[in-house]
Amino acid sequence: MNRDAMTEGSIESDSEPEPASTHNPLRFVIRALAAMLAVVATVGTLAACRMPGKSVASRYENVEPFNFDIALGPKQFHIDGYLTRSSNAGKLPALLVLNDGGGSVERCVQMSQHVTAMGIQVACVDIPGYGASSGPSRFVGQPSVLAARRGLDLLVARPDVDASRLAVWGLGQGAVAAGLLMDYDSRPRALILQSGAYDMLTLWPQAPLRTKLAILREVWPSKRALKQRSVIENLPPRLDCSVLIMHGERDNRMPVTQAVKLAEALRARGARVSTCYFPRASHDLGKRVEPELRAFLRDNLIGAARAAS
Secondary structure (H helix, E strand, O other), X not given: OXXXXXXXXXXXXXXOOOOOHHHOHHHHHHHHHHHHHHHXXXXXXXXXXXXXXXXXXXXXXXXXXXXEEEEEOOXXXXXXXXXXXXXXXXXXXXXXXXXXXXXXXXXXXHHHHHHHOOOOEEEEEEOOOOOOOOOOOOOOHHHHHHHHHHHHHHXXXXXXXXXEEEEEEXXXXXXXXXXXXXXXXXXXXXEEEXXXXXXXHHHHHHOOHHHHHHHHHHOOOOHHHXXXXXXXXXXXXXXXXXXXXXXXXXXXXXOHHHHHHHHHHHHHOOOEEEEEEEOOOOOOOHHHHHHHHHXXXXXXXXXXXXXXX
C-alpha cells in the first residue's frame, strides 16, 4: 500500500482494465452470480433494518452517537456508530470496535457495558459499506482504514480519553481493517483481531464459493487488489504492540489457517501475540470471546498503566 496516498486522501482504482463481458463468458457468469448474491444480501439487510422506536443511544444513560464523515478523493462516506462512556473519572483508556455489520453495532453497544465497567471508553462503528455506514464497501480497502484512523482521532480529542492507552478490536472484515491499520498508525498499543482473513492472495484460490461470491460483489479479485487488502503483505518491518487473535476452528468462511499464519508473521516482527482458537466455533464467535477480551484489555490497557505508575 501507498502510505502517502492514504495520508493525502487519494486512492488508486481497485480494479484492473477488463475486457467486455461479451468477450469473456466465464467472467460474465461470475458477475451474474455475484449480482444475484447482492440482491439476496440487500433483501436480508432490509429485513434486518432497525424497527421504529427508541434509538440505541436512548436506551442507555451512558451511550451517545459517534457518527462522522470521511472523504477519500471525490468519494464521501458516512460512518455510523455509538460511544459508551465509563462512569470512572479522569482520562481513561479507549477501545475502538470495527464491525462489519454482521454482529451489528447494537450488539456491540450491549457488550460494551461490560468493558466500560472496567474503566474503558468504547466506541463501536460500522466500517464503510457495512451496517448503517455508507458504501460501497469495496471489500474493506482504504476507506475502512481511513475510517479507523478518523475514529481514533475523535477518541484522542476527547478530554476523558488517555491517548497513550488505545486499543482496536476488529470483527470479520473489521479485523482486516484493524490489521491494515498497523501499517499506517502506531497509536494503538493493543489490537484484537477476530474471525478475519489476513492473506488474501492465498485465501482466494482456497475460499469456498460463498466467500468468493461475496468478494466478487465488492471488488474484482486481481492480484493487485488482493495484495492491497492483505494484512500480511502490508505489515511494517517492526511492530511494538500486543495482539490478540481469536478465531473459530470450524469457520467455513475465513479458514483458521489465516489466523495461524498471521500470528507467525506478527511474532517475526516483534509483536506480542496471544491466540485463542475455539475448537467448536464457526465464524460468529458471539459472547464466548468476552472473557478472553476483558483479560487481554485488563493486561494491556489497565494493568500496564498501573505497572508504569
